[in-house]
Amino acid sequence: xxxxxxxxxxxxxxxxxxxxxxxxxxxxxxxxxxxxxxxxxxxxxxxxxxxxxxxxxxxxxxxxxxxxxxxxxxxxxxxxxxxxxxxxxxxxxxxxxxxxxxxxxxxxxxxxxxxxxxxxxxxxxxxxxxxxxxxxxxxxxxxxxxxxxxxxxxxxxxxxxxxxxxxxxxxxxxxxxxxxxxxxxxxxxxxxxxxxxxxxxxxxxxxxxxxxxxxxxxxxxxxxxxxxxxxxxxxxxxxxxxxxxxxxxxxxxxxxxxxxxxxxxxxxxxxxxxxxxxxxxxxxxxxxxxxxxxxxxxxxxxxxxxxxxxxxxxxxxxxxxxxxxxxxxxxxxxxxxxxxxxxxxxxxxxxxxxxxxxxxxxxxxxxxxxxxxxxxxxxxxxxxxxxxxxxxxxxxxxxxxxxxxxxxxxxxxxxxx
Ligand SMILES: NC(=O)c1ccc[n+]([C@@H]2O[C@H](COP(=O)([O-])OP(=O)(O)OC[C@H]3O[C@@H](n4cnc5c(N)ncnc54)[C@H](O)[C@@H]3O)[C@@H](O)[C@H]2O)c1
Numbered sequence: 411x412x413x414x415x416x417x418x419x420x421x422x423x424x425x426x427x428x429x430x431x432x433x434x435x436x437x438x439x440x441x442x443x444x445x446x447x448x449x450x451x452x453x454x455x456x457x458x459x460x461x462x463x464x465x466x467x468x469x470x471x472x473x474x475x476x477x478x479x480x481x482x483x484x485x486x487x488x489x490x491x492x493x494x495x496x497x498x499x500x501x502x503x504x505x506x507x508x509x510x511x512x513x514x515x516x517x518x519x520x521x522x523x524x525x526x527x528x529x530x531x532x533x534x535x536x537x538x539x540x541x542x543x544x545x546x547x548x549x550x551x552x553x554x555x556x557x558x559x560x561x562x563x564x565x566x567x568x569x570x571x572x573x574x575x576x577x578x579x580x581x582x583x584x585x586x587x588x589x590x591x592x593x594x595x596x597x598x599x600x601x602x603x604x605x606x607x608x609x610x611x612x613x614x615x616x617x618x619x620x621x622x623x624x625x626x627x628x629x630x631x632x633x634x635x636x637x638x639x640x641x642x643x644x645x646x647x648x649x650x651x652x653x654x655x656x657x658x659x660x661x662x663x664x665x666x667x668x669x670x671x672x673x674x675x676x677x678x679x680x681x682x683x684x685x686x687x688x689x690x691x692x693x694x695x696x697x698x699x700x701x702x703x704x705x706x707x708x709x710x711x712x713x714x715x716x717x718x719x720x721x722x723x724x725x726x727x728x729x730x731x732x733x734x735x736x737x738x739x740x741x742x743x744x745x746x747x748x749x750x751x752x753x754x755x756x757x758x759x760x761x762x763x764x765x766x767x768x769x770x771x772x773x774x775x776x777x778x779x780x781x782x783x784x785x786x787x788x789x790x791x792x793x794x795x796x797x798x799x800x801x802x803x804x805x806x807x808x809x810x811x812x813x814x815x816x817x818x819x820x821x822x823x824x825x826x827x
Contacts, residue, residue, distance in 0.1 A: 420601045421533065424448060427496035429522045431462060431489060433679070433742065434539060434573045435502035436469075437580045440477045443487035445608035450496060451489040452525075462489035470741040470768055473581035492525065498535040498605050499526045502573070504679065505540045512686045514543045516550055523551055527558045535567040537602045541626050541680065542570070543687040547594070547619040568594040569602035570619050572626030577678070578739035588612040592622025630684040631699055636670045637681075638702035641709050644672035648716070655819065674792060674825060675709035675747025677736025682707070682745050710750035713825060717755060717790055720817045727760065730786035732777075732802075733793025733824060734766040741768045748792040767795055777801045781814065791818035792825060799824075 424447065428439045431451040439451040453459050461467040465484060469475045477483060493499070503518040519540060526536065536555065538547060547570050555562050562568035571591040575583040589612055593599025599616040606614070617625070640658065647654030658669045676682055685703050689696040721727050736746040743749060743766075752764050763784050766772040774780040777798070781789070789809065791802060802809075802818070809816050818825055 420597060420604055421497070423497045423535070423601070423604045425450070425496040425498075426605060427452060427493050427499045427526065427529070429453075429493060429499060429501045429526060430503035430518075430540070431458060432502070432504070433577060433580070434575065435500070436462070436467075437474060437575065437584050438500060438502065438539070438573075439487055440474065440483055441584060441609040442605075443483045443485075444477055444480060446482065447486060447608055449487045450494055451487055452491070452493045453489065454491060456491055459489040459491050462487070468770070470739070471578070471581050477581070493529050495529045495531060496534070498537060498602075499530070500537045500539050500605060501526075502539040505542055505683070506679075507683050507686055513690055514546075514687050516542070516546060519546065520550065520554065523554050527554070530555075530558070530560060530566060532560075532565045533567075535569065535598065535601045535605070536562070537569045537571055537605060539571055539573050541572055541630075541684055541687070542623055543627070544620050544623040544691050546623060547592075552594070563594040563598060567598035567601045568619070569598045570622045571602050571606070572622060574626070574629065577737065577742050585609055585611050589614045590617060590622050590625050591615070592617045592619040592625075594619055627684050627688050630680050631688060633670075634676060634681045634685050634706060635698060635702040637673065637676055638705040640670045640672040641705055643669065645712060653819075673709065673747070674713040674751060676706040677745040677747050678742060679744050710747040711754065713747070714751045714754040714758075717751065717817060717825065718758070720790075720815070721760070721788055723815075724787045727787035728784065729755070729760055729762045730781065730784050730789045731755075731762050731764045732766070732789060732791050732798055733795065734764060734769055734772055735793055735795075738794040739768070739796060741770075743769060751792060766793065767797060778805060778808070781805070781809070781812070786814055788815040788817055790825060791816070794824045 426442055426447055427450045428435045429452045431439055431453045439449045443449045451462055465479050467478060469478060501522045503522045505519060506515045508515045547568060552562050560566045569591055571589060574587050589606055589610060591599045591602045591614060603614050644654045647657060654672060661667050661669055685699045689700055731752050733748050734746055735741060735743050752762050756762055764772060765774050765780060
C-alpha cells in the first residue's frame with residue numbers, strides 16, 4: 411500500500427450516497443451502514459427501494475441477508491429513488507453492451523452522474539465503481555462535471571474504484587479483497603479510500619483513473635481468455651473421448667501450469683461484457699481476447715449438442731434441467747448459459763422442466779419430491795449449487811433405481827464438456 415501526506419490530510423466521509431443498489435451497490439451500502447456511516451442508497455427501481463427500506467429484500471447470501479436485517483442497517487441506511495446531498499457519491503449502475511454492436515452502453519453512467527450533479531457541493535467526492543472502458547472518467551465524467559461548474563481535482567474530487575466481488579461470496583470478498591483506486595489526483599484517490607476504510611481489511615493500492623479502468627478490464631479478460639482455453643481443451647478432449655477433467659488435473663501437476671475448469675459457457679454481467687470494452691479501445695490488439703469471447707459464447711451450443719447426444723436413446727423424453735443461474739450459489743441469471751441451453755433444447759422440441767433452488771420463479775422445496783412429480787426420463791444437471799451437488803449425490807442410487815438418466819460429470823459436478 412502506498413502512503414502519502416494525503417492519507418492523514420483528507421477530510422473524513424460521514425454521509426455516502428450510493429447510486430445503484432444492485433449486486434454491487436447494495437453490499438457496499440450495507441457494510442457502510444453496519445459500520446455506522448449514514449448511507450443513502452439510490453435506485454430508479456421503486457420496488458427495490460421499498461424492499462430495502464422495509465428490509466424484506468431476499469438476498470442469496472445468508473450473511474448479507476442478516477446484514478440487511480440488522481438494527482444498524484435499519485438505523486443508518488435509507489433507500490430513495492433520487493439522490494440527496496452527501497460527502498461522497500459512489501456510482502454503481504450497470505454498464506452493459508449495445509447490441510448487436512457490442513459497444514459499451516454508458517447511458518446509465520451518464521444518467522447517474524447527471525442525477526447527482528444538482529446535489530454536489532465543493533469538497534464532495536464522486537467515485538465511479540461501475541466497470542467502465544478506459545478514458546470514460548476523462549472523456550465522459552469529467553466533461554459533465556466541468557460543464558456543471560465543478561473542476562474535478564479542484565472543487566470536487568473524482569476517483570474510480572472498480573469492484574471485484576465474486577457473486578455468492580460477496581460478504582467476505584467486499585471486506586477482504588484488495589482494492590485498486592484510481593484518482594484524478596492523489597487527494598481524490600485517498601479520499602475515496604476513506605469510503606472503504608470503515609470495513610475494508612484488504613490492502614488498498616492507488617493509481618490514476620485510466621490505469622484503474624484498464625486494470626479491472628484486464629482482470630476479467632484474463633479470466634475469460636483462460637476459461638476459453640480450458641473450454642477448447644474440453645472440446646478437443648471430447649473429440650478424443652477423454653475425460654478432460656482428469657487430463658487437466660495431470661497437466662496441472664506441472665509447476666507452472668494452472669488450467670482452469672471448462673464449463674457450459676460464461677455468463678453474468680462481467681466476463682461476457684468487459685473484454686468487449688477493450689476491443690472498443692483498441693480493436694487492432696484484441697484478436698486473442700475476441701476469439702476467446704466467441705469460444706465462450708459458443709459453449710452453450712456445444713453443451714446442448716452434448717445433451718442431445720446423451721438423450722438420443724429416448725423418444726420424446728421429458729427432461730428435468732437443474733440450475734438456471736450463470737454460476738453456482740447465486741440467484742443471478744444474467745446471460746446464463748444454462749438458460750441458453752434450455753432455450754435451445756426447447757427450440758429443438760424437447761420437453762424440459764427447468765428448476766433452480768435459488769431462483770424465486772424456479773424454486774422447489776424438495777428435490778426428491780420434484781423428481782417424483784415430474785417423472786423425467788433424464789435429469790440434466792447444469793449449475794453446481796453446493797446444495798444440489800450434495801442432494802444429487804445422495805439421491806443417485808434412488809435415481810438409478812427409477813431408471814432416470816443423470817447427465818452430469820462422473821465426479822458429481824454439473825455437465826461439463
Ligand atoms: N455483479 C457483479 O458481480 C459485479 C462485479 C464487479 C463489478 N460489477 C460492475 O458493477 C456495475 C453494477 O453492476 P451490478 O451487478 O450491481 O448491476 P445491477 O443491475 O445488479 O444493479 C445496478 C442497479 O442500478 C440501478 N440503476 C440503473 N440506473 C440508475 C440510475 N440512473 N440511478 C440509480 N440507479 C440506477 C438499477 O435499477 C439496478 O438496481 C456494473 O458496471 C458491473 O459491470 C458487477
